Amino acid sequence: MDARCPVRTLELTVQSVEGLRLDRKPATTKNNLFVVVRAESINSYTTCMAKEDDTNNNLTWNHKLDVDVPLHASSITLEVKSKTLKGVKDVGIARVAVSEFMGGFGSVPQHCLQFLSYRLRDWEGRRNGVLNFSVRVVNSPEYLTAAAGKVVSPCGFKLRGTAIEATTSFSYYGGGVVVGVPIGWNSYGSSSYNNV
Numbered sequence: 001m002d003a004r005c006p007v008r009t010l011e012l013t014v015q016s017v018e019g020l021r022l023d024r025k026p027a028t029t030k031n032n033l034f035v036v037v038r039a040e041s042i043n044s045y046t047t048c049m050a051k052e053d054d055t056n057n058n059l060t061w062n063h064k065l066d067v068d069v070p071l072h073a074s075s076i077t078l079e080v081k082s083k084t085l086k087g088v089k090d091v092g093i094a095r096v097a098v099s100e101f102m103g104g105f106g107s108v109p110q111h112c113l114q115f116l117s118y119r120l121r122d123w124e125g126r127r128n129g130v131l132n133f134s135v136r137v138v139n140s141p142e143y144l145t146a147a148a149g150k151v152v153s154p155c156g157f158k159l160r161g162t163a164i165e166a167t168t169s170f171s172y173y174g175g176g177v178v179v180g181v182p183i184g185w186n187s188y189g190s191s192s193y194n195n196v
Contacts, residue, residue: 007068008102009139012037014047014078016060020120020129022082022091027059027129028052032083033091035131037065039098040073049083066138073098078131080120092120092128101135110137 014035020027027033033050047063069076075098080091101114113136120129 005070005072007070007139008137010039010067010069010076010101011064011136011138012045012067012076013064013134014061015132015134016053016058016062017050017080017120018058018130018132020059020080020092022089027082027091029059031091033059034081034083035061035063036079036081037067037076038079039067039069039076041068041070043068069098069102078118078133080129080131090123092122092131094118094120094131102137112136 014037017027017033020033022031029050029052031050035047037045037047045065045067047061047065050059050061053060067076075095078094078096080093082089082091096116096118100116102110113134115132115134117130117132119127120131122128
């Protein structure tokens with residue numbers, strides 16, 4: 001990572017995948033599957049090859065990675081790939097918002113272990129299994145400093161607004177999380193959308 005811009009460290013454990021298909025067939029250990037994790041930087045983190053789970057026929061990794069996430073990162077990506085004789089083939093990708101586990105409104109405290117399951121999509125946008133992983137923020141120093149009523153980012157740029165208080169109360173906002181999914185987000189070209 002760049003020494004000038006600080007990072008937060010995540011302890012991310014890639015656990016298993018469910019319902020993954022490769023060339024329209026259920027994925028197996030013969031497909032040499034592994035996961036690549038990126039956090040909007042050049043650095044990437046790779047797991048070992050998947051193993052067969054005896055209890056429910058899922059593929060598992062149980063591989064722990066220490067991922068450095070720059071403060072400017074808004075998401076991390078988990079890419080499932082297959083190593084073949086011809087090279088590496090992309091199987092599925094999941095993009096996870098950093099606010100899911102780093103200080104969003106109503107989120108779990110940062111140092112608590114969180115178990116997440118995300119839908120994988122292939123490069124054509126089709127669903128291709130569910131990736132299960134856990135994440136915990138290991139190193140989360142506060143890089144914002146209040147000096148004379150000004151908030152300064154870790155790289156020295158002035159941020160808009162005023163000083164940030166350490167103990168902010170969210171009771172004014174209700175303390176909840178709102179998640180919205182647009183209606184018909186994937187039906188833009190469908191005939192029912194055009195008839196409206």
